[in-house]
Each structure stands twice: as structure tokens, then as C-alpha cells.
Amino acid sequence: MASSECCQNPPTLDPVYGKGQVVEDYGGLKAYITGSPESKLAIILISDVFGYEAPLLRNLADKVSTSGYFVLVPDFFHGDPATPEIMKNSIDEWFKEHNIPKGFEEAKQVIAVLKERGFSAIGAAGFCWGGMVVVELAKYDYINAAVSLHPGPLTHDDIREVKSPISILGAESDPFSPSEVIKQFAEILSSKPEVHSHVKIYPGTEHGWSVRYDVNDKQAVEKAEEAQKDMLDWFDKYVK
Numbered sequence: 023m024a025s026s027e028c029c030q031n032p033p034t035l036d037p038v039y040g041k042g043q044v045v046e047d048y049g050g051l052k053a054y055i056t057g058s059p060e061s062k063l064a065i066i067l068i069s070d071v072f073g074y075e076a077p078l079l080r081n082l083a084d085k086v087s088t089s090g091y092f093v094l095v096p097d098f099f100h101g102d103p104a105t106p107e108i109m110k111n112s113i114d115e116w117f118k119e120h121n122i123p124k125g126f127e128e129a130k131q132v133i134a135v136l137k138e139r140g141f142s143a144i145g146a147a148g149f150c151w152g153g154m155v156v157v158e159l160a161k162y163d164y165i166n167a168a169v170s171l172h173p174g175p176l177t178h179d180d181i182r183e184v185k186s187p188i189s190i191l192g193a194e195s196d197p198f199s200p201s202e203v204i205k206q207f208a209e210i211l212s213s214k215p216e217v218h219s220h221v222k223i224y225p226g227t228e229h230g231w232s233v234r235y236d237v238n239d240k241q242a243v244e245k246a247e248e249a250q251k252d253m254l255d256w257f258d259k260y261v262k
């Protein structure tokens with residue numbers, strides 16, 4: 023799964039960044055949480071390989087929470103996010119330790135806690151690595167809505183198994199989920215009228231554009247915000 027596109031624009035991690043707070047144990051994971059715990063609607067954001075301390079990801083969590091959601095960003099990597107050094111020297115070993123099946127099982131634990139605490143509807147969005155975990159969740163009835171943004175490599179069979187309402191937001195240039203493959207996913211989903219779906223490819227974008235962008239690049243910010251708004255619109259429609 024690793025390539026130069028996967029690790030480009032690594033964020034400067036900040037464990038105390040954001041308007042929310044970090045809790046020590048949420049289904050066995052640390053998590054950044056933001057928004058009102060009085061809400062009955064929860065959104066889980068599942069990070070790319072750089073983990074839950076990425077400031078732009080926490081910014082997004084804060085933004086989503088202003089729409090009335092309780093938002094959490096779990097630390098699926100247990101304090102061991104990918105770094106440029108890991109990407110260069112030991113990324114294959116890192117992926118063995120932090121694989122999609124493990125992320126899926128831990129996401130189920132987080133969802134179980136949310137349901138125990140009375141949340142009546144749950145949505146999940148994932149980015150790259152997280153986008154693959156979200157698709158796994160969408161194959162079952164764990165969540166009310168899924169959004170997969172510039173996901174890692176998915177198969178046609180993955181998409182055929184989806185049962186939850188899903189939005190797939192793809193980049194024009196992406197070695198993991200190329201735009202022609204994203205279009206094939208749209209065709210598969212369109213043949214499943216029982217599954218509400220939305221598929222969109224964003225011109226002029228590359229893998230990771232929605233959460234790893236230059237805040238000083240106006241065009242990059244606008245493209246990221248377009249995808250983020252589409253994500254939030256999907257949740258507003260199905261997480262209620």
C-alpha cells in the first residue's frame with residue numbers, strides 16, 4: 023500500500039491541538055473527542071497513516087461537531103503513527119502491525135461504546151487507511167452512514183458487499199484508487215438500488231487532498247473544503 027503518494031505532505035503532529043480533549047480509554051483506544059456529549063448523533067473520523075494527532079484532522083472534527091454531532095478521532099495506531107522515517111525504512115512491517123482487519127475490529131469496539139452510551143445514530147468517515155476501514159464497517163450494520171475519502175486499494179468485491187449508505191470521494195490522480203476504478207465502484211453501487219450511494223471525483227486533486235493540504239494554498243484549501251462539505255452533507259442526510 024505504501025508509495026510516495028501515501029506519505030507525501032506528512033503533518034506536524036500535535037497531541038494537544040484542537041478545541042476538544044483527549045480521553046484515555048474509548049473502547050480500548052485513546053481518542054480526541056469534540057462536540058456535545060448530550061448529542062445522540064456520533065461521527066467517527068478514522069485517520070490516514072499519520073494518525074489522530076494531525077491538526078487538520080482535528081480541525082475537521084471540530085468543524086463537524088458544530089453541526090450538532092459528537093465527534094471522536096480514535097488512535098487506532100496506539101501511539102505509533104507512521105512517520106517519514108518509518109515510511110522510508112520499515113513501512114511494510116508497520117502495515118503488518120497496523121492492518122485493516124485490526125482497525126476494523128477496534129472500530130467495532132468504539133462503536134459498541136457509543137451505542138452503550140445512548141447514541142442513536144453513528145456515521146464514520148475514513149481517509150486513505152481509514153477509508154478502507156470504513157468500507158469494512160459499511161459491509162455490516164454497524165453504522166448508519168459511511169464516507170470513504172481517497173481510500174487505499176479497495177476491490178470490486180469490497181464494494182459489492184457494502185450495505186450501509188456510502189459516499190466515496192476520490193481524487194483525480196490516485197495510485198491506490200484511480201479515478202477509473204472509482205467510476206467502476208459507482209457502476210457497482212448503481213446496480214444496488216437498496217444501497218444509497220454517492221460517488222464523486224474531484225478534478226485537480228491527488229491522494230490525501232482532503233486532510234493533507236497546504237493551508238496557504240487557496241485552491242488546495244477550497245478543494246479540501248468542498249470534499250469536507252460533501253462528507254458533512256452525507257452525514258446530515260443519513261445520521262439522524
